[in-house]
Amino acid sequence: MWACFFLMGIVILSSVQSLSTDIKSNCSMRYVQMRIKFQNCLPVRVLAQACHGSCVSYTATSSIDPKKLETKCECCQYVGRKRKRFGIKCPHKQYKNVYKIRVASIAVPKRCMCRPCSAAPNRLLSAERAIFMQNPMLDLLRIRTLFH
Structure with missing residues (x-):
C-alpha cells in the first residue's frame, strides 16, 4: 500500500x-x-x-x-x-x-x-500571514521592512 x-x-x-x-x-x-x-x-x-x-x-x-x-x-x-x-x-x-x-x-x-x-491586491495573503504567525522572527523582519 x-x-x-x-x-x-x-x-x-x-x-x-x-x-x-x-x-x-x-x-x-x-x-x-x-x-x-x-x-x-x-x-x-x-x-x-x-x-x-x-x-x-x-x-x-x-x-x-x-x-x-x-x-x-x-x-x-x-x-x-x-x-x-x-x-x-x-x-x-x-x-x-x-x-x-x-x-x-x-x-x-x-x-x-x-x-x-489575493482578494486585496499587494497585501499579505492569509497563508502568508499564517507563516508569519508561526514564526515570530519572520513577523519581526516584516515589521522592520515596513517601517524602515
Whole structure:
C-alpha cells in the first residue's frame, strides 16, 4: 500500500510540474491611453503604464496527500509604484475663458510580475500571514521592512 501511494505521488508530482511548465506566463508592462477628468478642469488624455497579461494558475491532486487538492493561483500585478506627472487645463477662478495649466499626477506601476492572487491586491495573503504567525522572527523582519 505504501508503494502504491509513493508511486502515485511520483506520478502526481510529475503531472503538477508539467502543468506549471507547459503554461507560460506573459505578464508585462503595457501602455494604455486614459481619459482623466480632474475637478472642473478639461478632460485630458494621458499615456500611462499598466500591468497586463496572464500567469499560471491551476488546481490538481496534491503530491503530498492524494486525497487533497493543491491550488496555485498567480495574477499579473504591479511591484512598486511611481507617479506620472502631466499638465491639465483648468479654468481661472476670477476670469472667464481664461485657463491655467495645473500639474497633476497619477499612480503607475514600476514593474509587473506574476504574484500570488489575493482578494486585496499587494497585501499579505492569509497563508502568508499564517507563516508569519508561526514564526515570530519572520513577523519581526516584516515589521522592520515596513517601517524602515
